[in-house]
Amino acid sequence: MWYREMGKRMTSPTEVSPVASLWTGGWWHAARPCPSPNFGARPAQAPIDLVLVHSISLPPGEYGGPHVQQLFTNGLDWDAHPYFQSIRGLQVSSHFFVCRKGVLWQFVSCDDRAWHAGLSHYRGRSNCNDDSIGIELEGTDTDAFTDAQYACLRQLCEALAQRYPIRYIAGHEHVAPGRKRDPGPGFSWSRLHASLSTLGWLFPADHAQEAGSSPTGSA
Numbered sequence: 001m002w003y004r005e006m007g008k009r010m011t012s013p014t015e016v017s018p019v020a021s022l023w024t025g026g027w028w029h030a031a032r033p034c035p036s037p038n039f040g041a042r043p044a045q046a047p048i049d050l051v052l053v054h055s056i057s058l059p060p061g062e063y064g065g066p067h068v069q070q071l072f073t074n075g076l077d078w079d080a081h082p083y084f085q086s087i088r089g090l091q092v093s094s095h096f097f098v099c100r101k102g103v104l105w106q107f108v109s110c111d112d113r114a115w116h117a118g119l120s121h122y123r124g125r126s127n128c129n130d131d132s133i134g135i136e137l138e139g140t141d142t143d144a145f146t147d148a149q150y151a152c153l154r155q156l157c158e159a160l161a162q163r164y165p166i167r168y169i170a171g172h173e174h175v176a177p178g179r180k181r182d183p184g185p186g187f188s189w190s191r192l193h194a195s196l197s198t199l200g201w202l203f204p205a206d207h208a209q210e211a212g213s214s215p216t217g218s219a
């Protein structure tokens with residue numbers, strides 16, 4: 001059964017790599033599972049070819065607390081901090097969340113549709129939630145990210161590349177320009193690109209070249 005599923009997703013069973021075997025039903029074994037109710041089915045035949053990088057911290061700029069995990073599982077106490085009033089009732093999720101220390105959490109199976117992109121458009125398609133994998137980095141739109149986060153992100157991307165037909169990686173700011181600014185200028189795309197060069201993914205600058213537009217689009 002397991003091989004049949006893997007074969008459908010990727011390659012023939014004989015080509016399944018040890019890295020791919022670390023997945024069960026869209027859950028990566030190296031992540032701490034924290035299942036969220038905020039997900040749905042992907043459209044039939046959705047090609048999962050985009051990794052979307054975000055940043056988040058709750059309240060913004062405060063690190064190490066449990067509030068992001070609580071938000072993604074509808075367990076956040078909206079009265080616990082004044083900022084939370086501004087997001088009261090928000091029901092969102094991402095597939096993954098990388099803490100400042102490089103600890104990785106997973107909330108939604110990558111086979112399912114998480115709620116992280118909102119109104120979005122990229123590589124000629126809208127509604128990026130349908131066919132992307134969302135990775136939230138603990139941070140802000142302006143702060144730099146930690147070495148541990150880059151290391152975790154690299155490993156996660158390599159694992160995703162073994163399991164899904166990823167071709168693109170971009171930030172929320174690239175798929176929703178003018179509306180979203182994360183992960184922002186504190187994130188080094190060139191650093192990530194250098195560490196993932198063997199994957200052949202199209203990064204925002206590559207995509208802009210391919211699309212003949214500026215990296216952030218024309219909006």
Ligand SMILES: [Zn+2]
Nearest residue numbers: 054055172182
């Ligand atoms: Zn975002």
